[in-house]
Amino acid sequence: MYYNSEDIENLDKAFRANLINCLSGFKPAHLIGTADKLGHTNLAIFTNIVHIGANPSLIGFVQRPVSNDSHTYKNIKATGIFTINHVHKSFVENAHYTSARFAKGISEFSHCKLTEEFIGDFKAPFVLESKIKFGLQFVQEVPIKINNSILVIGQIEHITVDDKALLPDGIIDLSVVKDICTSGLTNYYTATKLSQYPHAKSDKLPDFKIEK
Amino acid sequence: MYYNSEDIENLDKAFRANLINCLSGFKPAHLIGTADKLGHTNLAIFTNIVHIGANPSLIGFVQRPVSNDSHTYKNIKATGIFTINHVHKSFVENAHYTSARFAKGISEFSHCKLTEEFIGDFKAPFVLESKIKFGLQFVQEVPIKINNSILVIGQIEHITVDDKALLPDGIIDLSVVKDICTSGLTNYYTATKLSQYPHAKSDKLPDFKIEK
Numbered sequence: 090m091y092y093n094s095e096d097i098e099n100l101d102k103a104f105r106a107n108l109i110n111c112l113s114g115f116k117p118a119h120l121i122g123t124a125d126k127l128g129h130t131n132l133a134i135f136t137n138i139v140h141i142g143a144n145p146s147l148i149g150f151v152q153r154p155v156s157n158d159s160h161t162y163k164n165i166k167a168t169g170i171f172t173i174n175h176v177h178k179s180f181v182e183n184a185h186y187t188s189a190r191f192a193k194g195i196s197e198f199s200h201c202k203l204t205e206e207f208i209g210d211f212k213a214p215f216v217l218e219s220k221i222k223f224g225l226q227f228v229q230e231v232p233i234k235i236n237n238s239i240l241v242i243g244q245i246e247h248i249t250v251d252d253k254a255l256l257p258d259g260i261i262d263l264s265v266v267k268d269i270c271t272s273g274l275t276n277y278y279t280a281t282k283l284s285q286y287p288h289a290k291s292d293k294l295p296d297f298k299i300e301k
Numbered sequence: 302m303y304y305n306s307e308d309i310e311n312l313d314k315a316f317r318a319n320l321i322n323c324l325s326g327f328k329p330a331h332l333i334g335t336a337d338k339l340g341h342t343n344l345a346i347f348t349n350i351v352h353i354g355a356n357p358s359l360i361g362f363v364q365r366p367v368s369n370d371s372h373t374y375k376n377i378k379a380t381g382i383f384t385i386n387h388v389h390k391s392f393v394e395n396a397h398y399t400s401a402r403f404a405k406g407i408s409e410f411s412h413c414k415l416t417e418e419f420i421g422d423f424k425a426p427f428v429l430e431s432k433i434k435f436g437l438q439f440v441q442e443v444p445i446k447i448n449n450s451i452l453v454i455g456q457i458e459h460i461t462v463d464d465k466a467l468l469p470d471g472i473i474d475l476s477v478v479k480d481i482c483t484s485g486l487t488n489y490y491t492a493t494k495l496s497q498y499p500h501a502k503s504d505k506l507p508d509f510k511i512e513k
């Protein structure tokens with residue numbers, strides 16, 4: 090199927106939302122944990138999380154235009170900290186339902202049967218069930234003026250990684266802990282390791298074999 | 302394993318690069334196709350691509366600090382257009398090796414045995430072997446001052462999607478075309494569909510079952 094600019098503009102709104110969301114390919118799906126100044130916790134699934142750099146260690150996410158329901162963003166701005174927790178096959182359904190609009194007062198942890206965990210004196214909640222998780226200090230927000238969204242960037246401060254998934258060179262084998270990935274708004278996938286290649290050098294190219 | 306801020310700072314540089322890269326979870330891995338003003342083509346794998354919004358249809362990628370080798374970025378700024386091409390299992394090795402540093406003059410398409418395709422009068426090259434691909438008009442670059450990188454944003458203008466992968470509601474089943482995803486710098490994964498959930502509503506929560 091081929092669509093040009095005009096076709097895209099004229100697409101049914103729901104169809105376009107699905108199509109454009111899927112075009113960006115497989116995405117991570119992580120739970121962001123926050124608390125407000127009084128310690129009320131919040132948990133929400135985010136799929137537009139992006140690696141910004143390893144030194145300093147920075148990860149960002151795209152915050153859609155801020156509304157009354159943007160509890161994650163408001164808590165981050167109020168407290169300066171948040172957690173990112175990987176989602177595994179065992180609780181992907183719980184994670185998905187954190188995206189529902191809950192009345193204020195009871196945390197998504199309770200609604201979606203996930204367990205709050207506090208590590209050291211870090212005031213944002215981690216997800217106990219998650220085997221790869223990290224705490225971040227908010228460092229910068231970058232306005233994306235074209236659609237009124239915001240790139241929110243945090244610096245990684247506390248990392249917990251399952252020993253079985255962490256390889257000697259620092260690589261994490263995400264398949265060991267059954268990490269899931271997502272596509273679009275409602276579909277989740279499991280992943281299986283396919284291949285690992287060395288750092289690519291132009292004088293050491295392999296014999297490429299494309300299966301048609 | 303647990304690391305605090307000080308541990309992270311003191312990690313071996315290569316170990317930290319692997320660890321931090323893997324922490325962001327599964328990522329897309331797509332080929333960005335560009336041409337300079339004379340029509341010399343360039344192709345490079347990018348894994349920090351992020352969905353920005355569906356209306357207007359925007360996708361961005363994080364450009365690391367610009368250097369002499371940043372041909373993709375320079376071509377986008379010179380011509381205003383680029384393509385994003387999904388990578389399938391059949392040519393993941395070819396795609397990986399586009400990250401090598403090639404001497405100027407011969408395109409990665411030739412070096413890595415992939416085929417240029419031009420659609421209509423769009424001057425940026427697509428990858429013929431790719432079954433999901435789209436052309437973008439550059440619309441905005443957002444400086445990320447904290448580490449001197451740039452969020453480069455394009456608006457989607459030409460979409461080609463394999464008919465077998467496109468479902469009636471606009472969702473693309475990426476597993477049908479054997480799309481790959483990646484983690485860290487050198488590892489590639491295939492993905493299998495696990496589950497699809499409805500749009501989450503707080504008054505219709507399922508009975509959650511967590512397998513411990």
